Amino acid sequence: MTRRTFLASGASALAAAPRAPGFRLADVTARAGIEFRHNSGAFGLKYLPETMGPGCAFIDYDGDGWLDILISNGMDWPGHKKQRTTPRLYRNNRDGTFTDVTREAGLAIEIYGMGVAVADYDNDGWPDILFTGVGQNRLFKNTGKGHFIDVTEKAGLGGRSAFSTSAFWFDYDRDGLLDLFVCNYVRWSPEHDVFCSVDGKHKSYCTPEAYRGSTCWLFRNRGNGTFEDVTAKSGVFDASSKSLGVALIDYDRDGWPDIVVANDTQPNKLYRNARNGTFEEVAVRAGLAFSEDGKARAGMGIDVADFQNSGVQGIAITNFDNEMMALYQGGAAGSYADIAIKSGVGQLSRTSLGFGCVFFDADLDGRLDLVAANGHIDATVRNIRSNVGYAQPPHMFLNEGGGMFRDVAREVGAEFSTPKVARGVACGDFDRDGDVDVLVTTNQGPAYLYRNDVSNGNRAIRFKLTGLKSNRDAIGSVVRVFTPDGAQLRMVKTGSSYLSQSELAVTFGLGRRESADRVVIEWPSGRTDEFKGLRAGSYECVEGQAPKS
Amino acid sequence: MSLRLLAGLAVTLSAVVVYSGYTIVQMRSLRQLQDDIIDRNRKDSLLLLRIQNNLNGLANAMRDMLDASEPYPLTAWRSQFLRIRVDLEDAVDRERKFAPASRTADQARYLASSMAQYWDALDRIFELAGRDEAEARTRIKISLQARQDALTTAVARLLVQNNESEEQAAAEIQRIYARVERNVYVFLAAILLVVAFTSAYLLQYNRRVFDEVTALSDRRSELAQQLISMQESTFASISRELHDEFGQILTGVGAMLQRLHRKADPADTRLRADLREVHEIVQATLEKVRTLSQALHPVMLDEVGLESAMDHYLPGFEKRTGIAIQYEKSGESVPVDRELAIHLYRVMQEALNNVARHSKSRRADVRLSFEPRSLTLEVEDEGIGFKEGSGKGMGLISMRERAEMMKGKVEFLRGRSGGTLVRLTVPLRMEEAHA
Numbered sequence: 001m002t003r004r005t006f007l008a009s010g011a012s013a014l015a016a017a018p019r020a021p022g023f024r025l026a027d028v029t030a031r032a033g034i035e036f037r038h039n040s041g042a043f044g045l046k047y048l049p050e051t052m053g054p055g056c057a058f059i060d061y062d063g064d065g066w067l068d069i070l071i072s073n074g075m076d077w078p079g080h081k082k083q084r085t086t087p088r089l090y091r092n093n094r095d096g097t098f099t100d101v102t103r104e105a106g107l108a109i110e111i112y113g114m115g116v117a118v119a120d121y122d123n124d125g126w127p128d129i130l131f132t133g134v135g136q137n138r139l140f141k142n143t144g145k146g147h148f149i150d151v152t153e154k155a156g157l158g159g160r161s162a163f164s165t166s167a168f169w170f171d172y173d174r175d176g177l178l179d180l181f182v183c184n185y186v187r188w189s190p191e192h193d194v195f196c197s198v199d200g201k202h203k204s205y206c207t208p209e210a211y212r213g214s215t216c217w218l219f220r221n222r223g224n225g226t227f228e229d230v231t232a233k234s235g236v237f238d239a240s241s242k243s244l245g246v247a248l249i250d251y252d253r254d255g256w257p258d259i260v261v262a263n264d265t266q267p268n269k270l271y272r273n274a275r276n277g278t279f280e281e282v283a284v285r286a287g288l289a290f291s292e293d294g295k296a297r298a299g300m301g302i303d304v305a306d307f308q309n310s311g312v313q314g315i316a317i318t319n320f321d322n323e324m325m326a327l328y329q330g331g332a333a334g335s336y337a338d339i340a341i342k343s344g345v346g347q348l349s350r351t352s353l354g355f356g357c358v359f360f361d362a363d364l365d366g367r368l369d370l371v372a373a374n375g376h377i378d379a380t381v382r383n384i385r386s387n388v389g390y391a392q393p394p395h396m397f398l399n400e401g402g403g404m405f406r407d408v409a410r411e412v413g414a415e416f417s418t419p420k421v422a423r424g425v426a427c428g429d430f431d432r433d434g435d436v437d438v439l440v441t442t443n444q445g446p447a448y449l450y451r452n453d454v455s456n457g458n459r460a461i462r463f464k465l466t467g468l469k470s471n472r473d474a475i476g477s478v479v480r481v482f483t484p485d486g487a488q489l490r491m492v493k494t495g496s497s498y499l500s501q502s503e504l505a506v507t508f509g510l511g512r513r514e515s516a517d518r519v520v521i522e523w524p525s526g527r528t529d530e531f532k533g534l535r536a537g538s539y540e541c542v543e544g545q546a547p548k549s
Numbered sequence: 550m551s552l553r554l555l556a557g558l559a560v561t562l563s564a565v566v567v568y569s570g571y572t573i574v575q576m577r578s579l580r581q582l583q584d585d586i587i588d589r590n591r592k593d594s595l596l597l598l599r600i601q602n603n604l605n606g607l608a609n610a611m612r613d614m615l616d617a618s619e620p621y622p623l624t625a626w627r628s629q630f631l632r633i634r635v636d637l638e639d640a641v642d643r644e645r646k647f648a649p650a651s652r653t654a655d656q657a658r659y660l661a662s663s664m665a666q667y668w669d670a671l672d673r674i675f676e677l678a679g680r681d682e683a684e685a686r687t688r689i690k691i692s693l694q695a696r697q698d699a700l701t702t703a704v705a706r707l708l709v710q711n712n713e714s715e716e717q718a719a720a721e722i723q724r725i726y727a728r729v730e731r732n733v734y735v736f737l738a739a740i741l742l743v744v745a746f747t748s749a750y751l752l753q754y755n756r757r758v759f760d761e762v763t764a765l766s767d768r769r770s771e772l773a774q775q776l777i778s779m780q781e782s783t784f785a786s787i788s789r790e791l792h793d794e795f796g797q798i799l800t801g802v803g804a805m806l807q808r809l810h811r812k813a814d815p816a817d818t819r820l821r822a823d824l825r826e827v828h829e830i831v832q833a834t835l836e837k838v839r840t841l842s843q844a845l846h847p848v849m850l851d852e853v854g855l856e857s858a859m860d861h862y863l864p865g866f867e868k869r870t871g872i873a874i875q876y877e878k879s880g881e882s883v884p885v886d887r888e889l890a891i892h893l894y895r896v897m898q899e900a901l902n903n904v905a906r907h908s909k910s911r912r913a914d915v916r917l918s919f920e921p922r923s924l925t926l927e928v929e930d931e932g933i934g935f936k937e938g939s940g941k942g943m944g945l946i947s948m949r950e951r952a953e954m955m956k957g958k959v960e961f962l963r964g965r966s967g968g969t970l971v972r973l974t975v976p977l978r979m980e981e982a983h984a
Contacts, residue, residue: 160620187618212609215619232625239613239629240606281632 021398021408022363022456025438027415029449032090033097034069036447039085041077041112046203048188048211049134049163050074051377052244055115055356055499056441058428059089059127061105062146066092067430067503068101069439071447072113072131077190087113087131092430096451106148111138115424115499119169121178121221123472132164132182132499141225156226162214163188166246168495170257171471171524172234173277177221178471181236181259181495183243186211198384205377208264208298213240216261216269220277235271235278242266245302248476248493249313251286252334255522257476260288262299262317287336288315288328297323301425301498305359306489307368307399313491316345318354318372318498321381321388325349325357325372325395329403345370345397348407351388352395353377356425356498360436362412364458364509366485367399373422373440373498391419394440416450428503434460434538436507441500459536461516464505465492468543469525473504481508482518510536519547557747561740568736575729579722586718589647594711596644597704603637604701611689611697623678623685630671637664649714652707660703667696773950781846781891788846791838799835803828847894855890856882856917859897863915870905873912880919883977892951893926893973896959899944900928900971908932910968923957923976930968935961948973 040050054072061068069090076082086108090098102108112134118127126142139155140148152158157180167182186208196206218236219227231237236259245262249270252258256273260283263269267289271279283289291297298320304313312330319325324346328336340346352374362369374392381388396412397405409417416438424441431437431451438450461481465474477492490506510516515535522528523543531547539547610633613619614626641664648657670693678685806828813820842848849858856878863874885893897915904913910932918925945961948971952959957975964970 212613229620232621235628237621237625237628238632239619239626240609281628284636 018406020456021396021411022365022458023412023435023452023454025362025396025413025416025450026453027413027448028096028451029446031096032449033099034090034447034449035100036071036073036088036441038071038073038442038444038447039076039083040074040444041080042444043077043080045193046205047077047190047193048186048206049112049114051205051443052165052185053114053133053423053443053499054441055113055166055424055497055501056426056439056447057116057118057129057501058426058430058439058503059118059129059501060503061089061127061142061148062091063126063144064092064094066094066432067428068092069098069430069447069449070107070116070118070129071441072116072133072424072499074112074133075110077112084110086110087116096431101146105146106150107140109138109150111135114164115166116501117167117169117180117494118501119178119475119494119504120472121169121180122225123177125472127473130167130169130180130182132167134163134188135161137162137164137167137182151225154225156228157219160217161189165244166495166497166499168246168248168493168501169473170248170259170475170494172218172257172259172273172279173220174256174476174524174526175221175223176467176469176471176525177223178473178475179221180217180219180227181246182217182219183246183261184214184216184241185244185264186242187214198378198380204380208242208266211242213238213242213266215239216241216243216246230277233277235274235280238269238281240266241269243269244300245317245496245498247302247304247315247496248491249304249315250476250478250491251282251313251330253312255524255526257524260302260304260315262302263296264298264300265296267296268299268317282334286334287338291323291326292338297326299326300353300355301357301372301496303357303359303370303496304491304493305368307359307370308403309367309486309488311487311489313489316357316359316370316372318349318352318357318374321351321353321376321385325352325354327370327405339403343403344405344407345395348397348405349374349395352392353388354395355423356440356500358425358427358438358497358502360427360502361460361507361509362396362436362452362454363398363456364435364454364460364507364511365399365456366483366488366509366511367401369399370397370405371395371425371427371438372397373420373425375419375421375423375443389419391421393417393419394422394425413450415448420448421445423498424500425497426500426502429462429505429507432538434462434507434536439500457512459510459512459514460507461510461519461534461536462505462507462538463519463521463547464538464540465521465523466540466542467523467525469527470523470543474523474543475504476524478522479506479508480520480522481510481516482520483510483513483516485511485513505538554747554751557743557750561743564736564739564743568732571732572729575725579725582718582721582725586649586714587722590649590711590715590718593644593647593649594708594715596640596647597708597711599640600637600644601701601704601708603633603640604697604704606633607637607697608694608701611694615686615689623682624675627675630675634668649711651710651714656703656707660700660707663696663700663703667693667700670696770950770953773946774954777947777950777954781895785846788842788848791842791845792848795838796835796842799831799838803831803835806831846891850890850894851887855885855893858890858894859915859917862894862898866901866905872901872905872910874901875912875914877914877916878918879916882919885924885977889955889975889977892955893924893975896948896951896971896973897926897928899948903944903969903971904928904930904932908934908968919977923974925975926973927970929964929970931964931966932968934963934967935969 038054042050057070058067059070071088073085073087089102089105089107091101113131115132117130126144128142129140131138139152141151163185165183165185169178194210198204215237217231218234220230242264243261247260249258249260256275258273259271261269270283272282299317301318303316307314315328317326327340327345329339353376354372354374357372359368372395376390379390396409398408421443426439427436435452435454437452440448467474474492479490481488488508519531537549541547674685674688810824847858908930910930913930916927948959955975960972962970
């Protein structure tokens, strides 16, 4: 081989090699001072809820513009009390570290918590918190003085016991007030726990088939601090549902928010907003209810985004191992096609049991990537299926364009790709460097904070929206950014993922471009604002006003 | 012959074509059967299962309505029932298209009317629930659940019917498979027969060809051997003539010249010199005649046998050619038959002539080994060796033929020093060889 052919072959090998991800997810948990450990309360009887939590959220509870961290937690079961565990709120010290302010914030409450949903439901400018869990869900109002007060009963949400999971805030009737949708899993209580066994002798965690389903709830915000249960009136009532994940979607692109629910071993649901306070369930018609082979899969986490920059939102749903993730591509006729296998996501997630999943532009190249947290529910699964582990590495699917994804979890950081029994995932730019960071929770384990370090020179443009006529958090707003590379779309939303919530600000990757040609914001009120020539950076956008950086 | 072979091939090919056609027809009928019955039945059964699943959904929903564990009025379930109804009606519509031929009109009517009655009853119950929830619950218990049970039973019966149809179809498929299997065996047997017949014919034909080749070879060999025998007898006759006639004459002339020399005047020196010269010429001629006679047929072979003839020949060869000969004898020597001796002698002569002509060797070994039943003659040189393709000269052919005449064999090998080794092995007693 001559030197020339050697160099040529080296060059072609380089050309054929996949490009570097262009970012790293560095584990900064210890440095940030996030010393959380989930307590599932497990004491040997293997109660179903033990293996399901917890969730997490990015929340700017003190309104200083720096994202704080909220993590849900379980507790010891009655009669087996050994320790007191509570959810945790960590205040961002603006220097990469956090301080545990749970007690000062009034959140040191014992609750068998599952998920969290954060939004300013009373439009007072301060984000409030809903904790879901086993038993009574709890609504905490933010006083704006660094403190929360429990308003569950006052708000009319008391007196309900269920196994609630994910929840989200949205304005389904577009009256400027945020309403609440809560997923319920199955009818379970410690008193009526069912014995399930893999080997016929020892108790194991039951699959949801062992329990009756439970309807999701929809609460309408009356605007006076109370909520009306419109579950039956709105048509979302379905006692057969076993819901774990919920996401906001505008399925028919009519500006009215629709709901998509991931159900475990039951058909997924797509509730189309009929614009009259009711919903029509159209999942079967839309092709979302079942897998391609007609099976109701074990849907866990869910997220919605225009990952193909086509103007139509797609859907990702995590499922059980050997079921693959679902990646639905929206079609013009209101039907979806599962492109998981074609995109590479299917095969790569075949042995994963996925929970939280979030679309975000990890490398700021203008294409939404997808992170998914994995981890099995059964610690002995390896004995039954040799190719499936209890702790599983997460997926970091890099969007390569053309509907193709590549898992770069191992390339973006050894700590990130370490197998975990992960559950919740939330995304947010906690260090305000323009890129989006990742928070992951694990069952009966720690929470992990991964700082995104984008090294490819790409820029971002971010928008934090404030509604005036619309709900103050502007949830349901659609932001479109136009560059010579095309248009990108983001929706301001709560919910998505699994039991978790990402920041409300939306981030667009501009690649190497320095500015966006045009930015269009469609507010839930019906108003549209348009801005031209915005440079990369972070902007505060108030409805009807010019953006401020 | 080729015509027969072609005919065999044509028969085989025709059989393959006919059988392939037959198999294709069978496969088509099998596919048809599968499309018509099995696939249709399978699709229908799947749709019936979907219907049954929906009916179970209805049963569960009714159970949930009745146990009053939800804080909602009965009308809350309307949307859940509506969803099931949409899917159920879609399934029923599709199922109708795939219904097997065995489905009777009565069965189809019963299913459709039961379904319609169920939805009608449900609508009435929801209407009633708005006014009187307790009475609506009672109606669900006494009527709606019974209707749902009847529907479930009807669907289960259709599934059983589908299963029976499938079993019949499976039996028919088994029959087709059995028929095809039997025909495969028949076809294989026929093909084997054709192949066996063709093979036997080819074997016989080949054997005949080989026999003819062998006969030709034998004839050629016989001719060559006759030629050699004739040559030997001619040479012997000429040799004898030369030796007996010309030898006697020349000897007589020599004696007369000696006598004349003695009687001539001693003073006539010129005459005496002439006479001596003529006498010397006569002596030289006599010597040449003897040598020629010896060369044509070594009389010594007849008189003193092979070994002495060789003893005599080899020094002469050394002298003529300058090639040193190492001669070895081994084993217990026995008298060699005259005919055998001449062939052995000639082979030795030919081998040594080849050494002199082609080998470029300065020396040669001649070995004569007597075994109890055979005799081996070896001539080995240290020359350039035996070249490929040089085994077709007359000398070598003659050596082979002579070996054959002696029922022995001649080998042309590579010697230890790289030269040529000619090894002739012959049975000692011709009678044994013939036996």
